[in-house]
Amino acid sequence: MRKNFSFFLAAVLMLTVSISCKKAVTSEKEVTVVTEDVINSVKALGFSTGNIIAEEGGYIVEGDIFIPANELKRSLNGAFLRVGETEQYRTTNLVTALPRVITVALSSKIKASVYGPVLDEVVSRYNAENLLITLLRVSSGANITFDNANGNYLASAGFPTASGDPYNLVKVNTRAIGSGTSTTFINYAATIFAHELGHCIGFRHTDYMDRSYSCGGSTANEGASTVGAILIPGTPAAADPNSFMLACIGSGVNRPFNANDKTALNYLY
Numbered sequence: 001m002r003k004n005f006s007f008f009l010a011a012v013l014m015l016t017v018s019i020s021c022k023k024a025v026t027s028e029k030e031v032t033v034v035t036e037d038v039i040n041s042v043k044a045l046g047f048s049t050g051n052i053i054a055e056e057g058g059y060i061v062e063g064d065i066f067i068p069a070n071e072l073k074r075s076l077n078g079a080f081l082r083v084g085e086t087e088q089y090r091t092t093n094l095v096t097a098l099p100r101v102i103t104v105a106l107s108s109k110i111k112a113s114v115y116g117p118v119l120d121e122v123v124s125r126y127n128a129e130n131l132l133i134t135l136l137r138v139s140s141g142a143n144i145t146f147d148n149a150n151g152n153y154l155a156s157a158g159f160p161t162a163s164g165d166p167y168n169l170v171k172v173n174t175r176a177i178g179s180g181t182s183t184t185f186i187n188y189a190a191t192i193f194a195h196e197l198g199h200c201i202g203f204r205h206t207d208y209m210d211r212s213y214s215c216g217g218s219t220a221n222e223g224a225s226t227v228g229a230i231l232i233p234g235t236p237a238a239a240d241p242n243s244f245m246l247a248c249i250g251s252g253v254n255r256p257f258n259a260n261d262k263t264a265l266n267y268l269y
Contacts, residue, residue, distance in 0.1 A: 033054060042059065047065070055149075057069060064199070065157075065158065090264075093162055104119060104138070105139060105145050109148035114180070125194055125257060144170060159202060184254070188251070195249075205246065
């Protein structure tokens with residue numbers, strides 16, 4: 001997700017600050033650079049080339065989607081899927097072997113006294129829907145780990161694997177999100193966490209057809225890309241200003257699952 005303060009909206013994953021094309025790394029690590037070749041590869045995959053962020057092991061595109069470096073040369077084989085308008089959309093890969101318990105955990109780098117209640121709220125939100133996936137918070141060895149990260153974004157995640165497992169890592173910029181114990185803070189941070197977990201189980205941005213809807217700025221369609229953009233039946237054809245999967249979110253905003261989000265969750269799981 002991302003923040004765009006000029007519109008007081010934020011893509012729950014990016015800060016509107018100058019974005020460096022070079023990642024700060026230690027001397028032992030290879031410097032990751034956003035080259036012209038990287039930009040062309042991201043474009044060829046069908047993702048937006050605006051604000052590509054170099055990250056260890058790959059690149060963050062569209063505010064919060066992580067693409068491993070070894071996926072950049074992946075070819076676009078097979079049929080192209082419909083590009084969305086305003087409904088909820090999912091990726092081609094989903095979590096399989098249902099019903100299934102998905103364990104979630106905070107890494108040791110994230111302060112549990114602050115973010116433990118946040119993760120508990122996320123677990124509560126998903127489990128209240130009585131889905132075929134059940135979230136269970138554990139101390140370590142989780143299917144999805146929320147780990148601390150620094151960068152020009154609030155958080156990032158990927159999509160389910162071809163084998164049907166959820167994406168296993170959510171990177172969270174706790175410094176950018178902040179800290180607190182109030183209900184307002186917990187709900188705001190939980191919305192960010194729930195959004196990223198949504199990507200991990202196969203949700204695209206609700207407004208991926210036009211990110212300016214929640215992020216402001218010029219019209220930008222994220223495209224179907226290799227991960228797919230498949231309409232979730234029963235979701236509306238009208239704009240949905242309160243979906244938890246909108247690309248951007250205002251500071252302190254709470255987006256629990258609305259009726260359309262619940263329809264999408266229950267259809268998939």
